[in-house]
Amino acid sequence: MATEILMPALSPTMEEGTLAKWLVKEGDTVSSGDILAEIETDKATMEFEAVDEGTVGKLLVAEGTEGVAVNTPIAVLVEEGEDVPSAAAGQGEGGERDPAPAEEPGPREVHAQPAAAPASPAQAATSVSEPEVPEGTEMKSTTVREALRDAMAEEMRRDEEVFLMGEEVAEYQGAYKISQGLLDEFGARRVIDTPITEHGFAGIGVGAAFAGLKPIVEFMTFNFAMQAIDQIINSAAKTLYMSGGQMGAPIVFRGPNGAAARVAAQHSQDYAAWYASIPGLKVVQPYSAADAKGLLKTAIRDPNPVVFLENEILYGKSFDVPVLDDWTVPFGKAKIWREGTDVTLVSWGIGMTYALEAADALSQDGVSAEVIDLRTLRPLDMETVIRSVQKTNRCVTVEEGFPVASMSDHIAARIMQEAFDYLDAPVLSCTGKDVPMPYAANLEKLALTSVKEVLDAVKAVTYR
Amino acid sequence: MAARRTTTKRGAKTSNASKEELLTYYREMLLIRRFEEKAGQLYGMGLIGGFCHLYIGQEAVVVGLEASAEEGDSRITTYRDHGHMLACGMDPKGVMAELTGRIDGYSKGKGGSMHMFSKEKRFYGGHGIVGANVPLGAGIAFADKYRGNDRVTFTYFGDGAANQGQVYETYNMAELWDLPVIFVIENNKYAMGTSVQRSTKSPSLWERGAAYGIEGEEVDGMDVLAVKAAGERAVEYVRAGKGPYILEVMTYRYRGHSMSDPAKYRTRDEVQKIREERDAIEQVRKRLLDGDATEDELKAIDKEIKEIVNEAAEFAKESPEPPIDELYTDIYMDA
Structure with a gap:
C-alpha cells in the first residue's frame, strides 16, 4: 500500500518550511533511517529521515519549493512491485496524520497566516503611524529574528565593550538562530558560548557590567532565567541604588518569553509582570521587527539593566523595518498602531496579534478601535493610554500573561485612578488563564487569550 | 584541557617580615577590630540598625591578602564586609556613616552595612545574598581579561556560601575561560549557627576546586604573614594568566553571626581558647615585642587607632540623614 510522506514539523512553532533538497529520487529504495531530504525551517536546516521502508514512488514537491505547509504530502512511498498511484489517489490515504491540516486553523488560530494571504492587518497598519521614521525612508521587509540579529551586530560594531554570551549563541548560531553570523563577524572573544x-x-x-562592559546575556528562554532571577533582580537591578549611584549594571538580558507552541507548563510562562514590578530594571516587550531592532539597540546603549522579552512565535514574522544607518526606538513611548474612537485596545508583544486582528474585525462591524502597543512596560507610557481613554471612554487590555497581579491589572488600576471620570465601562482584561500551560492542543488554545475574547470584551464595554 | 594537579602548600611561617611591615599589619588589623567594636557599641545604642555582621577575629584574612594586591586589582565580598573596606583603604568615616544610615556614607545611607561600594578603590560590594557575589567577582575578572589587562579580582565568601550551587557554576566557567580570579573562602567554621561539620561530609572546601581543575591551598588565617605569603602565590599564579586559584583561609569569628545571634551553637571556652592562643593581632604584637618594638610604640598606635575610630563614630552620628528626595534618586542612570 502506498504511504504518503508528509512535510514534517521540525520545531514547536514551525508552520511551513522550504524543501531545500531531495536526497533520493523516484525509484530509489529506502529503509527506515535513510535521509530523504533537507528541510529548511526559519531556524535551521534539518535532515529528514524515512520512517518506513519502500520505494520512492513519486516526489510530489520539487526541491527548492518554499512555504511548504506542515503536513503537506511531499512524496509517496510504495511497496515493492506496487504501482505508483496518481497524486489524487494518494490524497487522504495511508497517512497517520490528518491529511489536510494546513487548510485548517493552526493550533493557535490567531497566528496562522495562509502563505498566500494578503498582508496581515498588522502590516497594513504599519504605515499608518510611524512618526519616528523620516518621510521617504526606504522600508525593508525583515523578520523579527533578523531585526534582533541586526541590532546586536550594529551595536557590536559600534562599541567594542558590547559582547554576547549565552547557551548556543556562538557555534550553534543561536538556539533560535537569533545570533546567526555573529561568531563569524566578531569572534569567540565577543560571542561566547556558555555551559548550561x-x-x-x-x-x-x-559582574562584567559592574566593571563597565556592556554584556548581552541571552537566555535560551526566559523560563530558564528563573534560575538566574536573583542575579537579575538583587544584583543587577538594585546595585545602583545600594551604591548611592556609584555603580550600576549596563546589561541586557534577552531571549524568548511566554508561550511558544505545545511546549507546556515549564516552557510557556510570560514574565512581563514579574520584571515590570522591579524598580531598577527596564522592561521591553516588542511586537514588530522595527521595534525589536530599534528597542534592542536602545537597550544595549542604556546604562541600566534591561530585560528584553522576545517571543518565539514572532521571530519568523516579517514587518517593514526602516532602512536607516542608526534606527533606534526610545523607551517609554507607546506606539499607536491604529487610531480609533470607540474603544482603546492596549497591548504589547504577541498580545498585539490578537488586538490588531480584533480591531480589524471590529472595523468591519462599524466599531472603531484604537490600538496601542506599549512596547516598553517599564518605563510605561500611561500618558498615551490615558489620552486615548479620554477619547474613547473604554479600554480592553490584551496579553498572554497570567491574570493575577498582571500588567493588565496595573494598567486598569492606573486608568481608574487617572481617568475614572472618563470611563463609560469598567476596563476589561484579556489574559492567559489562571492555569499552568497545558500541553494538549485544544487546552493550550483555551489557556491563551483569543481574538474572540477580545471581541467579546469590546462588546461588553461598548454595551453592544 | 587536562585537569591540573591540585597541590597544597600550607602557609609556612614567614619570620623575615620587617618591623615596618609588621607595624603596618598591626595598625590595619587593629583598625578593623576597634572599628567593629565601635560599630557593635553604636548598634547597642540604636544608632545602627538592621543586620550588622562584625569581622572581629578575621582581621588577618583581608589585611594579609590586601598586602598581596596591587593597584588596579579588585575585590568583592559578602555581607561581612566592613573589614574588607577598611583594608582596601576606604575611609572609616564613610563606612561608619553608612552604618548609621547617613548621607555621608558610601551609599548615601541607602545601602547599609551589607551594601557598600567604592568605585575608586575597586571594591565591588558588599552583597547580601550568600554566594551571589561569587559569579559577580568572576564577572569582574572576565572584564579584566576581556580588556587584556593583568588585574586580578579577590572574590571573598564564607564556608556557608561554599555550599551554594552558583559557586560551582562559577568555578566551572572561571577555569574554562582562565579568568583572573582568586576565590577566597573565609572559613570561620560556622555558617550562621551551622558548623562546617554539620553542613558537609567533604569539609576541605578548597579541595572541591580539584573537580574543576582549579589549584588551591589551605591557609592559616590567624597568621597574617602566612595569609600574605599565600596571597602572593595566588596573585602570581593568576596574574600570569593561568586561571583562577582558591585560598581556603582558616579563620574564626569571635562575635555572633550578626548582632542578634546569641551564639549558643558553640561554647564560650571554644571562643576563649582561640582568642588566647591564636589571635591574629596578638601574634603580630608578640612578634613585634620579640623584635625591637617597644610597648610605648604599640601604645601610641593603639591611641592613634582609637582616635580614628572615635572620629569616625562622631562623624557618623553628626552626618545628617539623607534628604527625603534621595528616596527617588539612583534608581536609574540617565540614558
Missing part, C-alpha cells in the same frame, strides 16, 4: 548554567553566567554578566 544560567545562574552562574547571569552573575558573571552582571
